[in-house]
Amino acid sequence: MRNIILGIVCLCVCLTLDDALALNGRRTHTADGEGIEAAIRGEKLLKRVRRGWMWNQFFLQEEYTGSDYQYIGKLQSDQDHGDGSVKYVLSGEGAGTIFVIDENNGDLHATRRLDREEKAFYILKATVVNKWTGQKLEPETEFIIKLHDINDNEPKFSKEVYTASVPERSDIGTSVTQVTATDADDRMYGNSAKLVYSISQGHPYFSVEPNTGVIRTALGPGDMDREQREHYQVVIEAKDMGGQRGGLTGSTVVKITLTDVNDNPPRFTQSIYQFRVPESSKSGSIVGRIQATDKDIGKNSEMDFTIISGDGMEMFDISTDKETQEGLITVRKPLDYEKKPSYTIELQVQNTQEYVRFMSSGPKDMATVRLAVDDVDEPPVFEKASYLYEVKEDVAVGTVVGSVSAMDPDRARSIVNYSIDRRTDRGHLFNVYPMNGSVFLLKSLDRETTAWHNISIVATELNNPRQSSSVSVYIRLLDINDNAPMFATVYETFVCEKTKVGQRIQIVSAVDADEPSSGHKFSFSLAPKGTHHRNFSIRDNGDNTAGILTGQATYSRLHKSVYLVPVVITDDGYPMQSSTGTLTVRVCTCDHEGNMELCNPEALSSSPGLSTGALIAILLCVIILLLVVVLVTALKHQRKQEPLIISKEDVRDNVVSYNDEGGGEEDTQAFDIGALRHPAAAAALDEGAKQRRDIIPTDTLLMAARDNGDVCEFINQRVMENDCNPTAPPYDSLATYAYEGAGSVAESLSSLGSASSEAEQDYNYLSDWGPRFRKLAELYGAEDSDF
Numbered sequence: 001m002r003n004i005i006l007g008i009v010c011l012c013v014c015l016t017l018d019d020a021l022a023l024n025g026r027r028t029h030t031a032d033g034e035g036i037e038a039a040i041r042g043e044k045l046l047k048r049v050r051r052g053w054m055w056n057q058f059f060l061q062e063e064y065t066g067s068d069y070q071y072i073g074k075l076q077s078d079q080d081h082g083d084g085s086v087k088y089v090l091s092g093e094g095a096g097t098i099f100v101i102d103e104n105n106g107d108l109h110a111t112r113r114l115d116r117e118e119k120a121f122y123i124l125k126a127t128v129v130n131k132w133t134g135q136k137l138e139p140e141t142e143f144i145i146k147l148h149d150i151n152d153n154e155p156k157f158s159k160e161v162y163t164a165s166v167p168e169r170s171d172i173g174t175s176v177t178q179v180t181a182t183d184a185d186d187r188m189y190g191n192s193a194k195l196v197y198s199i200s201q202g203h204p205y206f207s208v209e210p211n212t213g214v215i216r217t218a219l220g221p222g223d224m225d226r227e228q229r230e231h232y233q234v235v236i237e238a239k240d241m242g243g244q245r246g247g248l249t250g251s252t253v254v255k256i257t258l259t260d261v262n263d264n265p266p267r268f269t270q271s272i273y274q275f276r277v278p279e280s281s282k283s284g285s286i287v288g289r290i291q292a293t294d295k296d297i298g299k300n301s302e303m304d305f306t307i308i309s310g311d312g313m314e315m316f317d318i319s320t321d322k323e324t325q326e327g328l329i330t331v332r333k334p335l336d337y338e339k340k341p342s343y344t345i346e347l348q349v350q351n352t353q354e355y356v357r358f359m360s361s362g363p364k365d366m367a368t369v370r371l372a373v374d375d376v377d378e379p380p381v382f383e384k385a386s387y388l389y390e391v392k393e394d395v396a397v398g399t400v401v402g403s404v405s406a407m408d409p410d411r412a413r414s415i416v417n418y419s420i421d422r423r424t425d426r427g428h429l430f431n432v433y434p435m436n437g438s439v440f441l442l443k444s445l446d447r448e449t450t451a452w453h454n455i456s457i458v459a460t461e462l463n464n465p466r467q468s469s470s471v472s473v474y475i476r477l478l479d480i481n482d483n484a485p486m487f488a489t490v491y492e493t494f495v496c497e498k499t500k501v502g503q504r505i506q507i508v509s510a511v512d513a514d515e516p517s518s519g520h521k522f523s524f525s526l527a528p529k530g531t532h533h534r535n536f537s538i539r540d541n542g543d544n545t546a547g548i549l550t551g552q553a554t555y556s557r558l559h560k561s562v563y564l565v566p567v568v569i570t571d572d573g574y575p576m577q578s579s580t581g582t583l584t585v586r587v588c589t590c591d592h593e594g595n596m597e598l599c600n601p602e603a604l605s606s607s608p609g610l611s612t613g614a615l616i617a618i619l620l621c622v623i624i625l626l627l628v629v630v631l632v633t634a635l636k637h638q639r640k641q642e643p644l645i646i647s648k649e650d651v652r653d654n655v656v657s658y659n660d661e662g663g664g665e666e667d668t669q670a671f672d673i674g675a676l677r678h679p680a681a682a683a684a685l686d687e688g689a690k691q692r693r694d695i696i697p698t699d700t701l702l703m704a705a706r707d708n709g710d711v712c713e714f715i716n717q718r719v720m721e722n723d724c725n726p727t728a729p730p731y732d733s734l735a736t737y738a739y740e741g742a743g744s745v746a747e748s749l750s751s752l753g754s755a756s757s758e759a760e761q762d763y764n765y766l767s768d769w770g771p772r773f774r775k776l777a778e779l780y781g782a783e784d785s786d787f
Helices: 017-029 033-041 601-606 612-640 679-687 698-708 711-724 764-769 771-780
Strands: 057-061 070-076 086-092 099-101 107-110 121-130 141-148 161-167 175-178 196-201 206-208 214-217 231-239 249-259 272-278 286-290 303-310 316-320 327-331 342-351 364-374 386-392 400-403 416-420 430-432 438-441 452-461 468-478 492-496 504-511 523-526 536-540 545-550 562-570 578-590 596-598 655-657 734-736
Touching: 057 070, 086 099, 099 121, 161 175, 175 249, 196 206, 206 231, 272 286, 286 364, 303 316, 316 342, 386 400, 400 468, 416 430, 430 452, 492 504, 504 578, 523 536, 536 562, 545 562, 764 771
Parallel strands: 057 141, 161 249, 272 364, 386 468, 492 578, 655 734
Antiparallel strands: 070 107, 086 121, 099 107, 121 141, 175 214, 196 231, 206 214, 231 249, 286 327, 303 342, 316 327, 342 364, 400 438, 416 452, 430 438, 452 468, 504 545, 523 562, 536 545, 562 578, 578 596
16 A cells, blocks of 8 residues: 555564565666666666665564454554544455454454464455545555464474384494474574474484484494394484473484394204114104204394214215204115114304304304114115016926025024015916025916016015015016018909019018017018919019019909919028918909909909998998988977967866967968868768868768768767766866967958958958968959959
């Protein structure tokens, strides 16, 4: 407000130097363009600036505790001549509630206690109006009321309880954590929000930096030992007013834990350990557990046990149990009390984590373990883990194949008996002498049947039959030439009626069940006797195959259609073995290129490659398939027949409804009520040619109607017969034929429900019923002139 001047203010606050400079700067900035241009040109422009008062703001102290309204200041207008015609009006934030103005003299008051931390300043507007006319005398002017801060808030930490950790044996000054406190008071006014940190609990282990709140260790590595004390509770205080007397204080708790480092080596609980182990212990079985302690925790307490010396290094192993951190001594190799009754080993334990910076003693520990082997009654032991023998397949029964040997390892040296585990020799081909372990034959052997025999020999102590052991004996049969060679397959071929001499018609090969070491060598020849020498010859190819050749140029299928050619096959083994195979040759008619055209039925059936059995199987499959098709068709036809009683809502006794009299075009088997009216005629039709039931012969029906009367008389007669029948069911059987039928889009064509009329009818709608009624539409839709 240009004409409103600052009156008496409760707290006369002049412009500070910074405010004056800021105001002067604004005035300089809003000066005329000459100063700006001079600044651009780099020239120094001197301009006199008038020093003034900041008239557009008031200051008010927060947390006023007086009983009266708190006086702020006074607004006064040049238009106020003291005659009472001027009225001061206040508006803006809190006007009329928090702030009030005396409309007569412009005195400004606060009605209640204010808190700067809730709101630091208020913006209001004031104006002057004529009390009588309400006309504004001054334009509305905006001003600010700022609250002066007092130290009414204590520092507050971001957390009530802090948790932190630091490794044990850390150096002095190692940072642990940082705590932070805030003060709601004004940082720009006085020292109300200037905080200083201090430690009130936690001496002498920790310290805190006054300005930053960083907590650090205050003792050296020798005094911060987790094994002595692990947890600490530190209380940190924050005081405002820069820590001066009269400042407010806030505190927090910091729980500090010392984390473990590997500063303690493992130690055996005793220097000498003693264990006993039975000599029958299997490899991997546990002998004993070695305990060691470590004051550290977690990974720093994990231990590694090793055997470093002793006569039992090859016989025993040691490992670490990951759960209990114990050393597990296990058997490595089989023990024998008779060979060595005791062992001694030296153990070493150390941590898996290497960190020996703070260890006062060595990082390793040593201990001695003495192991005594206990004697037990052991089963017999064979000289070998398994036995392998070879014998010819033609060896005589009773021949000794080989022998096994076992002995009692105990000092008693008990006598051992031998036997065969019959589960491995179910054919009883072998046996063993109980006293010396010699294995001999009980039955003849055949390599071609079984080339290898695997049996188990059991050795049992005579004095203690429960002590037994077994060994595997592998017997390989050596081959001898005891099988004759034979054709590799059944050979059948054909020869053309017109051919040439020496024409090859078939190649034959042979197989032999024997397996000579030098391989098979077969020779082929024709049987010495017979007429086949004139008709065919054989040529040995030298590679265990032979070719069958024609012996003449012409053959007659009518004279002889099949030739049986005997071929002798001989091997080169010792003793020499031979056999005779028969080759079937059929005479056929061929074309000029030698392709078969016509043969006897047997040749035709065999030449395509399908045997008689295969053809019979195919024929049976076709017959079965046809039967399945017929059965499926019959089932589908049976499912299509409608049940006798369709309606489930008919509650009469045994009401049979034939709703199929007029089924429209879809119905070709409609029920014939004429059969009911003329039963004699219907019977005659059934015995005749099975004509359609919906077509009744006119002559027969007329005679039947004269002989049997009307339908009512027939129905009454049948009802009386059923009533007098003692075997009839105890209810009436009524068959109704009152339903004409359904299924036609043209609905009913009957005249039963239609009104009689001689008027002409329009049959053009028949054309809309589709192609089924096209002929009917042409007949009824045509004009009379068309006929």
